[in-house]
Amino acid sequence: DTEVTQTPKHLVMGMTNKKSLKCEQHMGHRAMYWYKQKAKKPPELMFVYSYEKLSINESVPSRFSPECPNSSLLNLHLHALQPEDSALYLCASSHTDNYGYTFGSGTRLTVV
Amino acid sequence: AQKITQTQPGMFVQEKEAVTLDCTYDTSDPSYGLFWYKQPSSGEMIFLIYQGSYDQQNATEGRYSLNFQKARKSANLVISASQLGDSAMYFCAMRERFSGGYNKLIFGAGTRLAVHP
Numbered sequence: 001d002t003e004v005t006q007t008p009k010h011l012v013m014g015m016t017n018k019k020s021l022k023c024e025q026h027m028g029h030r031a032m033y034w035y036k037q038k039a040k041k042p043p044e045l046m047f048v049y050s051y052e053k054l055s056i057n058e059s060v061p062s063r064f065s066p067e068c069p070n071s072s073l074l075n076l077h078l079h080a081l082q083p084e085d086s087a088l089y090l091c092a093s094s095h096t097d098n099y100g101y102t103f104g105s106g107t108r109l110t111v112v
Numbered sequence: 113a114q115k116i117t118q119t120q121p122g123m124f125v126q127e128k129e130a131v132t133l134d135c136t137y138d139t140s141d142p143s144y145g146l147f148w149y150k151q152p153s154s155g156e157m158i159f160l161i162y163q164g165s166y167d168q169q170n171a172t173e174g175r176y177s178l179n180f181q182k183a184r185k186s187a188n189l190v191i192s193a194s195q196l197g198d199s200a201m202y203f204c205a206m207r208e209r210f211s212g213g214y215n216k217l218i219f220g221a222g223t224r225l226a227v228h229p
Contacts, residue, residue: 031214031215033217040222041221041222042203042219042220042221042222043157043203043219045216045217045218048214048216049214050212050214055210055212055214056210056214056216088155090155090157092157092217094214094215101147101159101207101215101217102159103149103156103157103158103159104156105154105155105156106155106156108155
């Protein structure tokens with residue numbers, strides 16, 4: 001299995017809702033990442049998990065809460081989002097000792 | 113701090129011709145990796161090619177080749193024999209390595225390529 005699977009592919013949520021994005025990989029990668037990408041912009045790093053521990057938080061607002069329950073799963077819990085949080089959320093994984101980055105196909109989030 | 117620069121917001125090319133997408137970088141780390149990704153309108157990031165800073169030869173993957181000029185800090189992507197399906201956004205990226213066993217991928221602004229029939 002050489003894929004990173006993200007669900008759901010599309011999500012529309014209200015500003016008072018709580019939702020979660022899910023990311024799964026079975027390649028044995030021990031580093032997992034969340035990126036946010038606004039339209040016509042490059043992806044921006046949000047969080048990095050290494051060996052299930054949060055290693056980087058790029059000053060992301062607390063309404064985004066990451067979770068890594070095991071080495072194959074990465075979640076992003078969303079609460080009280082703003083319309084400007086609407087974006088494509090990409091998950092990626094990599095080996096810790098080489099260059100291999102694999103991206104999922106992303107979740108297109110719309111906050112209304 | 114590491115930096116990636118793509119100066120071409122948009123490019124177009126005739127089908128079956130070759131096209132070069134520019135990328136320059138800046139880093140003080142002697143060990144680094146450079147990547148090119150393709151992002152179609154559907155959103156997924158598709159890995160195309162990788163060049164390590166110590167690699168002696170330019171990387172090639174099928175119709176993709178990377179013109180790596182280390183002294184000039186450039187890593188241009190060359191796509192030969194363009195196809196209509198090559199129309200997409202292309203990102204150059206550089207890996208920043210951390211001691212905790214993880215990497216941080218830094219992206220350039222991207223170049224949108226349009227292939228015309």
